[in-house]
Amino acid sequence: MNARPTMQDVARIAGVSIKTVSRVVNQEPRVDPDTRARVQATIDDLGFRRNEQARSLRPGQSSSLIGLVSGDLGNPFYSAIARGIEEIAYEHGHLLLTASSEEQPERERQLIETYLQHNVAGLIVAPTLDAARTITPELLRGVPLVSVDRPVRDPDPFDTVLLDNRAGARRAVTQLIHDGHTRIAIIDGNPRVYTGQERTAGYLDALSEAGIAPQPNLMIHGHHGARHAEEATHALLSQEQRPSAIFATNNRIATGVIRALHARRRTLAVASFDDFEFADVINLPLTLVSYDAMDLGRAAAARLMQRIQGDGSPPQRLTQPVTLRVPGEQP
Amino acid sequence: MNARPTMQDVARIAGVSIKTVSRVVNQEPRVDPDTRARVQATIDDLGFRRNEQARSLRPGQSSSLIGLVSGDLGNPFYSAIARGIEEIAYEHGHLLLTASSEEQPERERQLIETYLQHNVAGLIVAPTLDAARTITPELLRGVPLVSVDRPVRDPDPFDTVLLDNRAGARRAVTQLIHDGHTRIAIIDGNPRVYTGQERTAGYLDALSEAGIAPQPNLMIHGHHGARHAEEATHALLSQEQRPSAIFATNNRIATGVIRALHARRRTLAVASFDDFEFADVINLPLTLVSYDAMDLGRAAAARLMQRIQGDGSPPQRLTQPVTLRVPGEQP
DNA sequence: TTGTACGCGTTATCAG
DNA sequence: CTGATAACGCGTACAA
Numbered sequence: 001m002n003a004r005p006t007m008q009d010v011a012r013i014a015g016v017s018i019k020t021v022s023r024v025v026n027q028e029p030r031v032d033p034d035t036r037a038r039v040q041a042t043i044d045d046l047g048f049r050r051n052e053q054a055r056s057l058r059p060g061q062s063s064s065l066i067g068l069v070s071g072d073l074g075n076p077f078y079s080a081i082a083r084g085i086e087e088i089a090y091e092h093g094h095l096l097l098t099a100s101s102e103e104q105p106e107r108e109r110q111l112i113e114t115y116l117q118h119n120v121a122g123l124i125v126a127p128t129l130d131a132a133r134t135i136t137p138e139l140l141r142g143v144p145l146v147s148v149d150r151p152v153r154d155p156d157p158f159d160t161v162l163l164d165n166r167a168g169a170r171r172a173v174t175q176l177i178h179d180g181h182t183r184i185a186i187i188d189g190n191p192r193v194y195t196g197q198e199r200t201a202g203y204l205d206a207l208s209e210a211g212i213a214p215q216p217n218l219m220i221h222g223h224h225g226a227r228h229a230e231e232a233t234h235a236l237l238s239q240e241q242r243p244s245a246i247f248a249t250n251n252r253i254a255t256g257v258i259r260a261l262h263a264r265r266r267t268l269a270v271a272s273f274d275d276f277e278f279a280d281v282i283n284l285p286l287t288l289v290s291y292d293a294m295d296l297g298r299a300a301a302a303r304l305m306q307r308i309q310g311d312g313s314p315p316q317r318l319t320q321p322v323t324l325r326v327p328g329e330q331p
Numbered sequence: 332m333n334a335r336p337t338m339q340d341v342a343r344i345a346g347v348s349i350k351t352v353s354r355v356v357n358q359e360p361r362v363d364p365d366t367r368a369r370v371q372a373t374i375d376d377l378g379f380r381r382n383e384q385a386r387s388l389r390p391g392q393s394s395s396l397i398g399l400v401s402g403d404l405g406n407p408f409y410s411a412i413a414r415g416i417e418e419i420a421y422e423h424g425h426l427l428l429t430a431s432s433e434e435q436p437e438r439e440r441q442l443i444e445t446y447l448q449h450n451v452a453g454l455i456v457a458p459t460l461d462a463a464r465t466i467t468p469e470l471l472r473g474v475p476l477v478s479v480d481r482p483v484r485d486p487d488p489f490d491t492v493l494l495d496n497r498a499g500a501r502r503a504v505t506q507l508i509h510d511g512h513t514r515i516a517i518i519d520g521n522p523r524v525y526t527g528q529e530r531t532a533g534y535l536d537a538l539s540e541a542g543i544a545p546q547p548n549l550m551i552h553g554h555h556g557a558r559h560a561e562e563a564t565h566a567l568l569s570q571e572q573r574p575s576a577i578f579a580t581n582n583r584i585a586t587g588v589i590r591a592l593h594a595r596r597r598t599l600a601v602a603s604f605d606d607f608e609f610a611d612v613i614n615l616p617l618t619l620v621s622y623d624a625m626d627l628g629r630a631a632a633a634r635l636m637q638r639i640q641g642d643g644s645p646p647q648r649l650t651q652p653v654t655l656r657v658p659g660e661q662p
Numbered sequence: 663t664t665g666t667a668c669g670c671g672t673t674a675t676c677a678g
Numbered sequence: 679c680t681g682a683t684a685a686c687g688c689g690t691a692c693a694a
Contacts, residue, residue, distance in 0.1 A: 031663070
């Protein structure tokens with residue numbers, strides 16, 4: 001419809017120069033109150049809005065855009081992170097671009113490049129497995145990046161916000177041991193995934209502390225998604241040395257475990273990283289490692305804002321706390 | 332670190348004019364192959380990337396940004412929509428901005444304004460209750476908008492993508508009637524919400540078709556969130572004329588209903604709009620209205636892409652299909 | 663207090 | 679086939 005009005009238009013109609021309009025828009029002090037009022041009236045009248053693209057074209061003016069690359073925004077874990085980032089970004093007057101890498105490093109790199117073409121002020125990335133190859137300081141050209149949930153590589157040249165994966169797993173498994181369990185199985189996903197590695201290490205920590213020797217036939221790896229975990233559970237319960245408890249390293253695996261137990265009408269103690277709704281309605285003794293995924297996003301965004309504002313300190317690794325929850329005990 | 336190279340830099344180093352670089356970057360045909368190769372080599376060498384902000388500063392060049400305003404990106408329903416939008420946007424070379432209105436009309440309006448300041452090519456909005464007042468064609472100034480999940484107003488001057496709320500509810504309740512139920516309660520949220528209204532209408536359709544008179548004391552409204560629905564369920568089960576089945580108009584309400592039934596160790600038939608994981612593990616006869624939320628996003632984005640490409644046809648109302656699912660019956 | 667002139671990085675026009 | 683030059687909308691020196 002109507003073309004969008006520019007400062008030029010406002011200036012012409014208000015009978016002032018473009019610079020005066022700029023001063024009013026940017027709330028600069030040295031403007032005559034009458035002039036200011038007249039210009040403001042024209043702005044309101046025309047519905048003028050500053051063109052942010054033109055504004056940030058000037059050097060020094062950063063673009064107030066930040067970019068997020070996660071594995072899959074449809075995954076509630078990542079969308080909670082996005083929501084947390086959004087909240088902090090909004091408070092700082094930034095907008096958030098979101099895109100999903102689908103865990104493909106090449107797509108991830110491409111998305112970052114596209115973001116850079118759009119002059120983002122900073123990036124937050126939940127890195128893919130092979131991000132270490134593709135995400136480099138040369139790619140970024142000085143644009144700050146904060147990784148979340150997993151590090152880009154280890155040690156990481158970027159700021160990183162992680163969960164306390166190892167301690168959380170250790171505490172959950174220790175709780176199972178406290179409850180008298182000694183044959184505790186673990187079902188993990190892709191063994192190359194950082195979080196799974198840490199959580200497996202925590203599982204071993206707990207066993208070791210209790211003087212329990214880990215049993216290879218109780219340690220299942222490479223079972224991605226609920227379906228695989230379901231099969232793995234059936235396999236575990238069919239073998240001779242059956243576990244009395246199962247530790248699932250994430251909630252998709254926990255879902256599979258619960259499905260399998262439900263199908264067999266078996267009651268087993270289940271511990272899991274990640275909390276979930278309906279935990280209270282499931283008739284199983286559960287021990288859940290709980291945390292606020294939004295806080296991960298908030299922390300990552302807060303760190304990024306510091307970087308955007310020029311913080312040049314060495315890369316930080318921030319660890320977010322987790323808590324143990326036993327459903328039935330209301331918080 | 333290194334400043335970002337510009338076309339100017341490429342031109343200087345390759346020994347050509349800036350326009351020739353532009354031609355190579357934009358794959359325009361009339362360039363000498365040798366020149367093209369030399370320029371391309373320089374581009375690769377310097378890692379040059381076109382500045383999209385500068386590009387879209389020119390009139391006519393739209394910005395390849397689209398904006399999404401939903402109630403809460405942390406809500407899996409909305410994040411699935413966002414994921415669907417993202418997918419289509421990516422295929423068309425567009426990037427997605429996301430932000431949450433928190434169901435506040437003023438914030439929603441502000442976010443739309445901010446998006447417009449950033450020159451978005453189009454908008455997708457899951458409108459708040461009072462969006463009818465704030466989202467107007469004047470606000471948008473010709474930028475296309477597609478509403479999703481709810482219309483902005485009725486009739487809607489914008490394209491809208493909705494679920495088949497009424498038919499879905501009707502089919503679910505009809506299923507309950509088929510199973511022999513006649514005292515079927517409904518628990519709905521805020522009666523001003525469009526989807527709840529439609530689903531309530533579908534509930535009444537089903538009763539009417541079966542010749543069952545609706546009973547006011549079985550129709551509960553205004554119970555937002557799982558907690559309220561839990562209380563409402565307790566109240567329903569404490570009154571004289573108890574229902575033998577409950578229809579929950581969304582999954583948060585269903586969660587409350589299931590919690591209450593679990594607490595009372597009661598088995599009741601439950602129908603609900605919205606599918607959810609764990610439905611298979613809950614020991615209750617469930618009837619779920621299921622759909623793919625990503626498809627909502629895909630449809631909205633596809634429509635928006637048509638508008639961005641200049642489609643000037645009258646506003647469309649697209650209805651996405653829903654299916655009935657009875658957990659236990661594997662798909 | 664206000665205005666003029668220039669530059670940001672790109673694309674479009676039009677001449678060579 | 680190639681290049682000089684003028685926009686695009688805004689902010690910033692520097693003048694007035």
